[in-house]
Amino acid sequence: MTKKPEEARAYHHGDLRRALILAAERILEKDGPNALSLRAVAREAGVSAAAPYHHFKDKDELLAAVAHQGFEMLAEAMAKAADQVEDPFARVNAIGVAYVCFARDNRALYHLMYDSNRRENFRAEPRKSGEGPGGVTVRALTRAAGGAEVDPLQLELRQVAGWCITHGLAEMEASREFADLKQRLGGDKAFYSAVLAQLAPPRKG
Amino acid sequence: MTKKPEEARAYHHGDLRRALILAAERILEKDGPNALSLRAVAREAGVSAAAPYHHFKDKDELLAAVAHQGFEMLAEAMAKAADQVEDPFARVNAIGVAYVCFARDNRALYHLMYDSNRRENFRAEPRKSGEGPGGVTVRALTRAAGGAEVDPLQLELRQVAGWCITHGLAEMEASREFADLKQRLGGDKAFYSAVLAQLAPPRKG
DNA sequence: GCATACATCTGAACGGCGTCAAGATAATCT
DNA sequence: AGATTATCTTGACGCCGTTCAGATGTATGC
Structure with missing residues (x-):
């Protein structure tokens, strides 16, 4: 054969x-x-x-490969969510919601991804900054800033802040303290969206 | 003896x-x-x-005790930072900066704290919601909202968002991608402060 | 087509790990 | 003092990650 x-x-x-x-x-x-x-x-x-x-060289390298695949799934989910929304501002929000939903639906995998990332055991391909979840997010955020004249430093800070709040929410979304709030807002996604919306819109000028 | x-x-x-x-x-x-x-x-x-x-019942319980002690240190650092600032709005920012600084200066401990928290192995005392890091933060945020008439739902969302962005930043602050931004802003603390300031001020009415 | 080289897998072994049961030892109680 | 209880040690069990010598299957050169 x-x-x-x-x-x-x-x-x-x-x-x-x-x-x-x-x-x-x-x-x-x-x-x-x-x-x-x-x-x-x-x-x-x-x-x-x-x-x-x-x-695989050792256990960590296997876990890194699993994590790598997880990142591809995540990036795909985010890209799909982005495509379904027209308005640039709403799109940023939708991407964040998709990110948190992925964490909710793949809890163990998400934590593994983050751990593996933290240990810098990403011996797989060096991440080309355009393709991962970060790339999707940054592009959408940049577009949401629009043609308006935005201080580039402010834009960059806003990218970082958006990344932080999204990841922070993903890490904590299962906390019981949020159950009440989720219910009042009528569902997980509405809750995620409302939290992410707390980010200030980029200041112009 | x-x-x-x-x-x-x-x-x-x-x-x-x-x-x-x-x-x-x-x-x-x-x-x-x-x-x-x-x-x-x-x-x-x-x-x-x-x-x-x-x-200790098992290894996890020992780790939980270590984490518990870490949370006390963290709460203390945050409370001290809060006491050094008068303006309620700046105080919230200072608390967040202290939180991230703690994570930076006690990296391994911080991750252990979070892991232990995630596994819900906090078999130590049940956390009285007023005393931990969360309590310090929530009080400061509530005061920053001031006497102005604030939608309580918005306030609560803002508390969650503040918590998320702070924790997210703490988890990622060591990322190399931020080195440039840190330098441009003139130091770690200035960077943390600028990122946290991206949170929208609470909307009144 | 066959021998040789190579990639792939197995089996057994090593030390380290978390945990438990049985016994020794020291502090406390009456 | 004697009994009791809390504390610690010794030794063992099974699982873990990892390594190494050898078996087995696949590809290549002649």
Whole structure:
């Protein structure tokens, strides 16, 4: 049997690398981050405990790959949300809401992404600044600032602040203290949107 | 030898509970979070690996105690910063800056605090909402809103947004992408302050 | 087509980890 | 003093991440 050129190279197992990443995501989703041991991943993929070391330098590198895939999913969700809104200002808000929704719906993965990012174990591709979640956000924010004459320093600060408030909300959205507020506003998304709207509009001049 | 009443109860070791918490902080500071194993903490405290189990149910409970102490330090730093500013609006900003500075100066501890909080392993005292970092912030924000007639929903949203942007900034402040901005603004604190100032002032009526 | 080189996987082992049970030791109570 | 209780040690168990020698399957050169 020869290799199928349309799939990644398959030797004994058949793209074990991808299988391991998927197994890790499955475990993360089903049993939580505490159960995410390298041995458990290998077990889930039906392979010996040492097998992953032919595809990843160590456990962190596998987790980084999982996180990398998570960032791609996140960027995609944000881009899709952005496309559904015309008004530049509302678009920024929609992107933020999509970001927080992703964190809500992929809690364990989101935390893994952030941890992996923090440890700077992103040994995968160097992130090209245009393609990740940051790129989507920055572009939308820049456009929302519009043709108006905006102090570039203010614009940059606003980008940072928007990033901070969104990430902060994503980290805390599950807090019980917000349950009441969510209900009063009529749903999670309305709550996210209202919180993100607290960012000041960019000052002109 | 009888016990010294001014110190906590000392049996064989002499308040091992506190010693373990301090040992954990020492390891965290010196060798980072990866080195923070229960056995290493016991070793650092000069005690057998099983000894901690007479003071903490498991490792998470020890970490929760460390985190708890961290929250007290943080609340103190915030309260001190608040006392040094008169203007209610500037005070809110100063509190946020103090919060981010704490995260910057106690990075490993801050992350531990947040992790421990996330896992809801706060088996220590239930947090009385008035005393923690949240209480300090909320009081200052409420006062900054002033006697003006403010929509209470808007005020609450603003509290949440303030909390989010501050925590988000604390998590990301070490990012290299901000180095340039920090320099242009003339220091870390000026940068934190400028970012936090991006929050919209509370709308009246 | 076959031997050789190479990529891939297994099995066993090492030290470290969190945790527990049994026993030793020291402080407290009566 | 003797009994009780709190504290700590020793030793063990199973799981973990990682390494290494060797087995096995795949591709390549002749």
